Amino acid sequence: MQYGKVMRLQSVPAPYFDLEKTLSSGQVFHWTRHGRGFVGAMAENAVYLEQVGESIRVTAGQAAQAAHYFALDHPLPDILETFPADPVIQMAIQFSRGLRIIRQPQWECLATFLTSPLKQVQHIRAISLAIRNRFGRRLQRDEIEVFSYPRPEQVSEIPLRELLECKMGFRAANLLATAKIVASGEINLEALRDLSTEDARAALCELPGVGEKIANCVLLFAYDRLDAVPVDVWIARVLNEAYFAGRLKVSLRELKAFAADYFGSYAGYAQQYLFHHWRLTYRKRR
């Protein structure tokens, strides 16, 4: 903290938005509490954010970027109305009110989820911050100092040993191999925007360490494909216990088909609300 540097903030209208829930819901992992709000990076800019009622206050000059990053243009009330009336999803909606699915930079999102398999949210966060602090670019603004996520070109040149020092275990080889493929131009992440969701998913699954679940996370959190449904252990648990109660051995394949069909064109949102609700209340309810 430095004195004498006053943060200049800009107000942005943000109806149907909860900053804290959005940042802590397991879709993005590097934001840190700071004063009344959070600090982090949006692409290559250091940003401070805080919520004040129905609006957010953002580092001056970052208002438009923040509105896009937090997808304040998603018609949240309309999206929620498309969901079924069953108590399970309705309770999740109530619990997660204001949670938005954000628009992350593609590489950042892909790379972060490459370090996610068999890790808790808290540890994915620790890995993400370790990579940023060690290999990212130092970004400063007012009293804020954060680090960007290193570009694929840079990650591709990090010795495996140094990635392992960030405590990501067997995931390091996948991050490194994928960084090399992206850096070489063999796959163009930006060009995936022009593909159908199905084709983009197939292209992502070609990358080492990317299966259907991580591909769906990237499509949902970085490509605005709101129908993409990542089915992780939590979503499988919710669907099993709440929608297939009494049935033994429901296959993962069947659960995925159910989620996509039952929740419809915004199934990704439904999934995120269920994830947030159950992850934060599961211990208490048993």
Added chain:
DNA sequence: ATCCAGGATAGCG
């Protein structure tokens, strides 16, 4: 201590 975590993958029948 034992189990689990926003899984992917090779190898098996």
Added chain:
DNA sequence: CGCTATCATGGA
């Protein structure tokens, strides 16, 4: 095709 063991690490 569908099922299983395995991968490395820290938190519960």
